[in-house]
Amino acid sequence: xxxxxxxxxPSAPTRSLGGQESISSWPLVDRLGYVLCWAAGIxxxxxxxxxxxxxxxxxxxxxRPYLFVESPTGVPNQSKAGGFLDPIVGTLIxxxxxxxxAAPAGVAIAAWLSEYGRPAWLARAVESGVEMIAGTPSIxxxxxxxxxxxxxxxxxxxxxSAEGHVYGKSFIAAGFMMSLLAIPxxxxxxxxxxxxxxxxxxxxSYALGKTKATTLRRVLLPSVRPNIASGVALGMGxxxxxxxxxxxxxxxxxxxxxxxxxxxLSTLRGTGSTLTNYxxxxxxxxxxxxxxxxxxxxxxxxxxxxxxxxxxxxxTSARSxxxxxxx
Amino acid sequence: xxxxxxxxxxxxxAVMVVTVFANAWPSFSHNGFIKWFFPGGDVDEQLRAMQSxxxxxxxxxxxxxxxxxxxxxxxTTGMAVLIGIVFSTLAAIFIVEFAPPALRRxxxxxxxxxxxxxxxxxxxxxxxxxxxxxxxxxxSQGRKSSVAYVVQLTGLxxxxxxxxxxxxxxxxxxxxxxxxxxxxxxxxxxxSAALGVNRWRTTWQISVRTAxxxxxxxxxxxxxxxxxxxxxxxxxSGGRAFAANPLDGITFLFxxxxxxxxxxxxxxxxxxxxxxxxxxxxxxxxxxxxxTLLSFAGWAAKQPLKRYGINA
Numbered sequence: 001x002x003x004x005x006x007x008x009x010p011s012a013p014t015r016s017l018g019g020q021e022s023i024s025s026w027p028l029v030d031r032l033g034y035v036l037c038w039a040a041g042i043x044x045x046x047x048x049x050x051x052x053x054x055x056x057x058x059x060x061x062x063x064r065p066y067l068f069v070e071s072p073t074g075v076p077n078q079s080k081a082g083g084f085l086d087p088i089v090g091t092l093i094x095x096x097x098x099x100x101x102a103a104p105a106g107v108a109i110a111a112w113l114s115e116y117g118r119p120a121w122l123a124r125a126v127e128s129g130v131e132m133i134a135g136t137p138s139i140x141x142x143x144x145x146x147x148x149x150x151x152x153x154x155x156x157x158x159x160x161s162a163e164g165h166v167y168g169k170s171f172i173a174a175g176f177m178m179s180l181l182a183i184p185x186x187x188x189x190x191x192x193x194x195x196x197x198x199x200x201x202x203x204x205s206y207a208l209g210k211t212k213a214t215t216l217r218r219v220l221l222p223s224v225r226p227n228i229a230s231g232v233a234l235g236m237g238x239x240x241x242x243x244x245x246x247x248x249x250x251x252x253x254x255x256x257x258x259x260x261x262x263x264x265l266s267t268l269r270g271t272g273s274t275l276t277n278y279x280x281x282x283x284x285x286x287x288x289x290x291x292x293x294x295x296x297x298x299x300x301x302x303x304x305x306x307x308x309x310x311x312x313x314x315x316t317s318a319r320s321x322x323x324x325x326x327x
Numbered sequence: 328x329x330x331x332x333x334x335x336x337x338x339x340x341a342v343m344v345v346t347v348f349a350n351a352w353p354s355f356s357h358n359g360f361i362k363w364f365f366p367g368g369d370v371d372e373q374l375r376a377m378q379s380x381x382x383x384x385x386x387x388x389x390x391x392x393x394x395x396x397x398x399x400x401x402x403t404t405g406m407a408v409l410i411g412i413v414f415s416t417l418a419a420i421f422i423v424e425f426a427p428p429a430l431r432r433x434x435x436x437x438x439x440x441x442x443x444x445x446x447x448x449x450x451x452x453x454x455x456x457x458x459x460x461x462x463x464x465x466x467s468q469g470r471k472s473s474v475a476y477v478v479q480l481t482g483l484x485x486x487x488x489x490x491x492x493x494x495x496x497x498x499x500x501x502x503x504x505x506x507x508x509x510x511x512x513x514x515x516x517x518x519s520a521a522l523g524v525n526r527w528r529t530t531w532q533i534s535v536r537t538a539x540x541x542x543x544x545x546x547x548x549x550x551x552x553x554x555x556x557x558x559x560x561x562x563x564s565g566g567r568a569f570a571a572n573p574l575d576g577i578t579f580l581f582x583x584x585x586x587x588x589x590x591x592x593x594x595x596x597x598x599x600x601x602x603x604x605x606x607x608x609x610x611x612x613x614x615x616x617x618x619t620l621l622s623f624a625g626w627a628a629k630q631p632l633k634r635y636g637i638n639a
Contacts, residue, residue, distance in 0.1 A: 030527035034425065040414055041421030041434065044501070047494060048441045054456070055448060105332055112329035126333040128623070129340050135548075135622035136343075137555020139588045140611045144343050146598060147350060147608075183336075241445030243558040244588075248595050276447045276558075283451050285562045291455055298448045305443045313436055 052302065059299020062292040072254040072278070081290065084297050086256045087278040090171070091240060091304075093267070094250070094274055097175025098182055098239040103232055105179065106186025107221070113187075114194040115216055134184035142248040145177035149249070158269055159259045169251035170259070171268045177245050182235025189231030193224030230315040237308045240301065243276040250274065254281075275301045344615065351609035354602075358391055363609065367392030370568035374594060377603040389602040393610065395570040399584030402485060402571060403560060404553040407492035412546045414493070415500035416535070422501070423508040424530045438505075442498035450562035453491045458482030458563060466581050474578055478569050485571050486580040488564040496553050500545040507541030507632065508534050537635060544628040551621035554614060557588035564589055587614055 023031055067083035109130060117123035149157060150168030158170035197220060205215040221228075251257075251271025258266030273281075275297050280286050282294035355363050368383070370393065376382060377389045422434050462482030471480045511534045519529040535542075565583020568590065573579050585593070587610045597603035 026525050026527060030525060033527050033531065037417050037421040037425055040417035041426055044418045045433065045437055048437045051444065051452060052440065055452070108329045108332040109336060112333045116329060126336055129336045131622050131626065132340060132619050133336065135551045135618045137557065137588055137614050137618055139555060139557040139591050140347070140615050143591060143598065143607065143611050144347055147346050237443050241443070243447045244592060247592060276445055279447045279451055280558060283562060284454050294451055298451055301445055301448060305445065306440070309436065309440050309443055312439070
């Protein structure tokens, strides 16, 4: 799968070749390379540490309790501009919609590819299709989504102007396009899990008279649950972190604005914003230009990402020891 | 039913490609498919003219020559990938071969975390921390006035965009290269060590050479990622469609650029204007085609590894 840094595995295998060798006996060029490697490795740690710690420190120093409970007002005076309640809710809604679409779709694609996959050419095509979606820039997905959802046919999903022009910007539209960011991750993670199940497990199930579909549903999918979960967590990370789709497909209005009168549906059809978009519009590039609030919102974002990372780490380390039949 | 969902993916891609190209075509055909990519005039002016509906003097209708945007994309992406690939290869060697076990356990989550940081957070860091520093410490007044007649130099420029883009794509490359290096058969490196070759030579000559396809694949996939980065580049690259000129020497690094993806974000409000929309979809089509080609190139680059039985 394209661009998947998460595939680092639970623990890269140790492969040091005898630690007794002294570096001082090496030729100069070799020693230079060795030192450069150390520098790169330490540099990676330092850069990450600096970024994360700086953002956490800076963000925490601007964090105020009221930011979490007040809606943004858009008033230029920053003391009255409110907090980021709506963006937080927006992030949650978008993530929920995205995962709700992506999880079944990703698992279905993975299951079909690894358990059925006939005819072979179609499986190859689907495989490269998923890879292609993984590689498509989210900005392209965003403006494509705008085209699709502003068709009159999809008018019921977003706001329609008095002249019948469909705006095509809503939580549903954004959430659906966001799910495309998560599908490749979920599919890859699930496939990896399914590939690790030895064939005798399937054969045992067939021997008991179970059909292929039942085997998949009752035996295979339950045992790859940790893989699905880590794929979902990775996908959530991507959805939470994406800005381009929000800017273009969610309308990026500061407040969550409903369309129509049906309680939940009106919000889903309406526009809003998410934390990433809040950071963007409060950075010097955006209209808000309130760096303190951008830092505070970025803090919340980073904490979410850190938590998701922890979940993935726990899941991947749990699954390496969990399955008895691999021993 | 599972098959239906899977085929849905293909249907979705077909619809996406067809719609994006159908909407992009007016811009290509109006300006000439080849000429669209050429240099010619100030892109910002051309986009503004489309937005306002007033034609640029000397041209009928709307007019776009997108080269400065393409050049901005090539510069930011190319420089970031070039720096990133060297750094990532070294870091990956360190993680697999030289890192003490304790440090290796830290590096795994570190790489994952670096990959997970939202791009808008990188953009925020760039615009609030790195850009002011570059403006105050690296760009002298003399340098500013030397090019003041064409472009204004600020902290938001090519160098800042490249540095942050490098940080963003490094974890992707490190992860791919680490996987490949760790999968090199142990007996090969042991054989080399048994012949008295030192650890560095063994790594460089055996492991890195075996993993070379993965390094290429990493570069290609990272390029695809860097191409599509919109928000962060819209924040830090300077927001001016200027074709930075390498002949300007060091000043070149401090000239503003604006890549394709950032241009789409910056002009997103103009999507209701038919001419501007067609032009933006044309940019999206260029991105879509390049990203797709790169994904497949990345897949193809990895194929030689299969010969060694390495599934990286």
